[in-house]
Amino acid sequence: MSGLKVTPLHPTFGAELSGVDFTKPVSPELYAEIRKVVDKYGAVVVRDTKLTDEAHVEFSRYFGELDDVTPYMDAGRKHRLPMKELFDAGNIDPNTGDVAATSHVTIINNLANEMFHVDSSFNARRAGHSLLVARLLPPKGTGGATEFSDSRTAYDDLPEDLKKKLDGVVANHSLFHSRKVCRPDFYKDLVVEEKPMSKHLLCQKHEWSDRMNLYFASYIHSLEGMPKDESDKLLAELKEHVSQPKYRLTIEWDQVGDMIIWDNTSVLHRATGGSYFGKYRRDMRRTTVKDMSSTKFGFNQQQEWRVGMP
Numbered sequence: 001m002s003g004l005k006v007t008p009l010h011p012t013f014g015a016e017l018s019g020v021d022f023t024k025p026v027s028p029e030l031y032a033e034i035r036k037v038v039d040k041y042g043a044v045v046v047r048d049t050k051l052t053d054e055a056h057v058e059f060s061r062y063f064g065e066l067d068d069v070t071p072y073m074d075a076g077r078k079h080r081l082p083m084k085e086l087f088d089a090g091n092i093d094p095n096t097g098d099v100a101a102t103s104h105v106t107i108i109n110n111l112a113n114e115m116f117h118v119d120s121s122f123n124a125r126r127a128g129h130s131l132l133v134a135r136l137l138p139p140k141g142t143g144g145a146t147e148f149s150d151s152r153t154a155y156d157d158l159p160e161d162l163k164k165k166l167d168g169v170v171a172n173h174s175l176f177h178s179r180k181v182c183r184p185d186f187y188k189d190l191v192v193e194e195k196p197m198s199k200h201l202l203c204q205k206h207e208w209s210d211r212m213n214l215y216f217a218s219y220i221h222s223l224e225g226m227p228k229d230e231s232d233k234l235l236a237e238l239k240e241h242v243s244q245p246k247y248r249l250t251i252e253w254d255q256v257g258d259m260i261i262w263d264n265t266s267v268l269h270r271a272t273g274g275s276y277f278g279k280y281r282r283d284m285r286r287t288t289v290k291d292m293s294s295t296k297f298g299f300n301q302q303q304e305w306r307v308g309m310p
Contacts, residue, residue, distance in 0.1 A: 006037055013150040013267065014249040015041040022049040022059070031062040034261075038129070039208040042267035043148045043249065048257045049133065053285065056133050056259075057085045060287035063129045067120065067288040071308030077106060081285060089132060089284035091277070102278045105310045112182035113271045115218035116149055116242060118264040119288055122175040122198050122219045122307055124300035126264070128291035133259045136283035143274010144282055146260060148267050150247045152206060155214040158241070163203070170224040170299055172197040175307050177221040192221060196307060199224070200298035206266045207293045213266055216242055242268060265291060 004019040017037055020030065038044050051059070060066060068084040069077070080094035091107060093100040100107050120127035138144055158166070176195045180187040202223065206213040216238055223231040250272070251260055262269055276282060290296065297303070 004033055004037070006041075008041070009045075009251070010150070010249040012153045012247075013042045014148060014251070015044050017044050017046050020046060020049075022046075022051050022055060026059055026062065028062075031059075035063075038261050038263060042150065042152070043251070043260060043262040043269070045251050046259045046261070048255055049259045050257050051133055051259060053082055053086060056131065056285065057083055057287055060085070060129075060131050060289060063131075063289040064292040065290045067123075067127065067290050067306075069308075071306040072310070073308070075308040076310040077308070085287055087286040087288055089286045090136070090282050092136075092281050092283055099278060099281050108183055108186055109179055109309050110271070112178045112218065114273055115178065115182065116147075116216070116239070116268040116270045117178065117218040118215070118268055120306075121173040121200060121215070121217045121264070124198055124298075124303040124305045125296050126198065126200060126291045126298065127288050128265060128293065128296070129261060129263050129289040130269075130286055131259060131261050131289075132284055132286040134253045134256055134283070135285055136281055137253055137256060138274070138276035138280035138282050142276035142280060143272060144276055145250050145252045145272045145274075146269055147248060147250045147272050148262065148269045149242050150249070151214045151216060151242055151268050152209070152211045152266050154216075154242045154244075154247050155203060155212045158214070166203045169202045169226075170199050171202045171215070171220045172199055172222045172224065173217060173219040174198075174221045175219060175309060178218045179309065181218070196305060197221060198298060198300055201295070204295055206263075207295075208263070209266065211266075214238065214242060215265065216268060265293065 007016040066085045069079050078094040091100050119130050174197045177192045180190050
């Protein structure tokens with residue numbers, strides 16, 4: 001396998017990959033080997049890549065068409081990074097370069113990322129892969145790890161009668177819903193039902209591994225065709241199910257240059273916070289690849305609308 005070494009991190013998913021020199025261009029043949037690892041394990045960490053912003057973006061293009069931050073800029077967010085294809089997942093104030101105040105609207109919105117979710121399920125065309133690179137880390141022991149949940153195995157373990165009940169059920173995803181759930185006081189006047197919602201099957205086949213997946217996320221507002229109370233109850237049960245310790249894997253960020261690649265259509269993820277919050281700068285840069293599968297648009301009629309918040 002081209003000198004690659006794969007070290008599993010969990011009994012059912014997640015791995016550390018070594019043997020790739022990212023200071024050199026990645027060949028199509030090497031990408032194909034890396035992709036096989038990602039397809040199998042769902043979340044893959046590569047240490048000390050030394051990737052530049054440009055190399056990060058170029059490598060990400062192998063996975064498919066890249067999303068960009070335009071909807072967030074249109075909503076009023078100032079972008080501090082040099083390329084629109086780089087999503088700012090850090091806590092640095094774009095005006096001062098210092099740690100952003102915990103009262104900053106972007107920091108408030110990002111608190112919702114501590115709930116298990118998948119990137120951009122709220123857009124008409126959902127995200128496929130995400131590639132997150134550490135550019136500046138807080139002191140060790142102050143937190144900031146990323147946690148994953150194995151949503152394919154979580155689906156496998158569902159009772160057969162529940163699988164039948166969920167077959168064909170469509171979920172309504174909303175960025176605004178998760179933000180209001182996290183900070184109902186801040187968003188007390190936000191009417192989520194007036195905002196666009198993206199529609200995707202709750203249970204669907206992950207094309208790259210030919211396994212079924214529970215496409216669950218904190219962005220899910222409701223399930224189509226169900227009374228709201230029944231939908232809320234079922235979503236709460238599924239949240240509890242995918243959050244069980246046996247499905248979870250925490251990956252620490254050891255050094256600048258570490259990269260985690262994950263497939264949003266086969267795993268869930270969340271930020272874990274920590275004592276660094278509001279004290280130490282943390283510069284994390286993510287590329288988001290638009291889903292390239294046959295179900296990338298879900299039930300959104302192959303539209304390309306996207307949403308963003310400050």
